[in-house]
Amino acid sequence: MDAVAARAGVHRATVYRRWGDVGGLLADVLDAAGEDDWRPPDTGSLRGDLAALNHEIQTALTARPPVVAALIAASFRSEKADRAQQRLWEDRYARCEIIVSRAIRRGELAPRTDARRLLIASTAPVYHQLVLLRLPPDPRLPDHAAGTAALAASVGAFAEPPSAGDT
Amino acid sequence: MDAVAARAGVHRATVYRRWGDVGGLLADVLDAAGEDDWRPPDTGSLRGDLAALNHEIQTALTARPPVVAALIAASFRSEKADRAQQRLWEDRYARCEIIVSRAIRRGELAPRTDARRLLIASTAPVYHQLVLLRLPPDPRLPDHAAGTAALAASVGAFAEPPSAGDT
Secondary structure (H helix, E strand, O other), X not given: OHHHHHHHXXXXXXXXXXXXXXXXXXXXXXXXHOOOOOOOOOOOOHHHHHHHHHHHHHHHHHOOOOHHHHHHHHOOOOHHXXXXXXXXXXXXXXXXXXXXXXXXXXXXXXXXXXXXXXXXXXXXXXXXXXXXXXXXXXXXXXXXXXXXXXXXXXXXXXXXXXXXXXX | OHHHHHHHOOOHHHHHHHHOOHHHHHHHHHXXXXXXXXXXXXXXXXXXXXXXXXXXXXXXXXXXXXHHHHHHHHOOOOHHHHHHHHHHHHHHHHHHHHHXXXXXXXXXXXXXXXXXXXXXXXXHHHHHHHHHOOOOOOOOXXXXXXXXXXXXXXXXXXXXXXXXXXX
């Protein structure tokens, strides 16, 4: 809060008046991050898109200063930051579903593919390694996790059963 | 710290004298958890072992009171708890490698399979969904994430290249 006040050239009381506490400030930071026009990479292949996305995630999680990592850590301490972090993730994964619909259009995947499960399978190992296990970044992991998910998808691992209305 | 003191029937100052702070207390809790004789499930198949492991993880992460979830959250606040959590995870993943060596012995997997990567691919979606995304538990996710990892493994996704010494 002090750093924010100093950077803005205002008294710290002004910062506390505006946001109440650190959680409120971080929630606004996270909500602002969701208002950008970020789009997932479009490389021309499922595997390429997933790998480029994983590289973006690994870069963000290992950046200095560790803004993204600090926001995730803060979301364990503040209810407001927690909800904002969840909104941001939901927004990002929703935007990424186009990776799967493009792959379906290209004929790389079956039309009934569970996009969210596929995206989680591809990205989760990168988060797990860096945020929870807190291991040093493995430069091959983004490509490897993406390749594994794309390979599993190509053999039907994320195929949804036909819905009841289908004949 | 107060609850621990009350439960132990001692003054809270005694608890602080013994552990210094909450992080020190949690680090000892985590280290004690690593001293059990836990072994990964042995169901007779790779897919079965991974699924049973994922069910154990999902059960632990959604238990009431949320002891495991609270320890993970605390590891973001305390350096000591963080290091203890890392030791515990390293210990658990190391013990789980037998799942992969049994599958190799049964002929389910190629001899050169990267056990750790396979285990992370299988377990990461469960942690990601519950600890980071904080979505409600999906009862099908443990089986699905395990099945996806086993399927990817069966088509060579975790095969290691022959080492330089091989001919």
